[in-house]
Amino acid sequence: LVLLRERFGVDRCVRAGRFVSRVADPAGLPLRLAAHPTSLALLPGPAEGVVPLQPVGAASVAQWSSHALRRSGLVLLDLLGNRALSVVHDLRVAGPAAALPEDPLDDPETRARVSAGATLGCYHLESPSARGQLRRLRPGRLLDVAVAIALVRPGAAGAGLAEAWTGRRAQVRGPDAPLVFQDDLLDACQARAGMGRGEIEALRHGLHRGHGPTVPPELRADFFARCAAQGTLEADSVALWAQVLTFRGASYGKAHALVSAQLGLECAWLRTHHAADLLAGGIVEDGSFAE
Numbered sequence: 001l002v003l004l005r006e007r008f009g010v011d012r013c014v015r016a017g018r019f020v021s022r023v024a025d026p027a028g029l030p031l032r033l034a035a036h037p038t039s040l041a042l043l044p045g046p047a048e049g050v051v052p053l054q055p056v057g058a059a060s061v062a063q064w065s066s067h068a069l070r071r072s073g074l075v076l077l078d079l080l081g082n083r084a085l086s087v088v089h090d091l092r093v094a095g096p097a098a099a100l101p102e103d104p105l106d107d108p109e110t111r112a113r114v115s116a117g118a119t120l121g122c123y124h125l126e127s128p129s130a131r132g133q134l135r136r137l138r139p140g141r142l143l144d145v146a147v148a149i150a151l152v153r154p155g156a157a158g159a160g161l162a163e164a165w166t167g168r169r170a171q172v173r174g175p176d177a178p179l180v181f182q183d184d185l186l187d188a189c190q191a192r193a194g195m196g197r198g199e200i201e202a203l204r205h206g207l208h209r210g211h212g213p214t215v216p217p218e219l220r221a222d223f224f225a226r227c228a229a230q231g232t233l234e235a236d237s238v239a240l241w242a243q244v245l246t247f248r249g250a251s252y253g254k255a256h257a258l259v260s261a262q263l264g265l266e267c268a269w270l271r272t273h274h275a276a277d278l279l280a281g282g283i284v285e286d287g288s289f290a291e
Contacts, residue, residue, distance in 0.1 A: 035061045040079050091281060097266075104265040109272050143258070149264070153249060179243045224241070
């Protein structure tokens with residue numbers, strides 16, 4: 001460490017010292033690599049000749065991130081395992097869910113449960129933030145539940161979009177309309193900045209590369225130049241940009257949110273009429289849907 005301090009300085013020496021201490025006492029360090037597969041890459045040939053691989057047990061995963069895989073030109077299919085699908089399917093087969101209506105909100109008791117946020121044990125609707133959104137929105141239709149799910153994302157919550165949607169619902173159009181789904185972002189940027197879908201996706205990925213509150217200045221300058229070229233008023237451009245920034249983190253496509261909302265409502269119907277079966281199914285599938 002003395003030699004490191006002399007050669008690299010105190011700060012780097014401190015970091016090196018921490019590394020040495022961790023190597024000398026590995027207690028608490030992970031013993032193996034865990035994988036959370038969420039995408040399948042469609043490859044033109046054997047994977048070994050296309051991407052670097054990392055063995056994980058009996059399987060292998062790509063060492064590249066999903067963004068790097070997409071930049072390489074590969075096609076990715078998002079894949080997520082879903083315990084709630086298994087629970088609802090098994091209950092349909094076993095009988096308790098045989099009478100499950102196509103629209104669970106048609107059932108007054110289920111609708112009251114969802115509006116009250118009493119949705120513990122219900123897929124995607126049981127976190128404290130999701131239950132709070134349900135109580136605020138008091139959903140009367142599938143789209144309202146999808147909105148509640150989408151508004152849970154940190155950017156939307158921090159920008160006050162939940163309050164905007166509550167006050168205006170889906171009737172609002174124009175520059176001040178809240179952008180809830182990725183689809184809304186695409187439509188707004190196409191209409192007011194003249195951007196194509198590929199350009200908007202590049203904008204979203206560029207925003208993800210920023211750190212903390214910092215946004216690459218070239219992205220902002222390009223966005224406002226495009227809005228001006230489309231004849232969009234500066235005030236409207238500023239309002240739109242503020243909403244664009246809420247999509248820096250995780251966000252939902254409308255189809256994804258609607259499907260999740262439907263499954264969550266099916267669980268809410270089961271929670272209302274067959275609670276023991278639903279919760280037992282959750283235990284069989286290794287716990288509740290939100291730990």
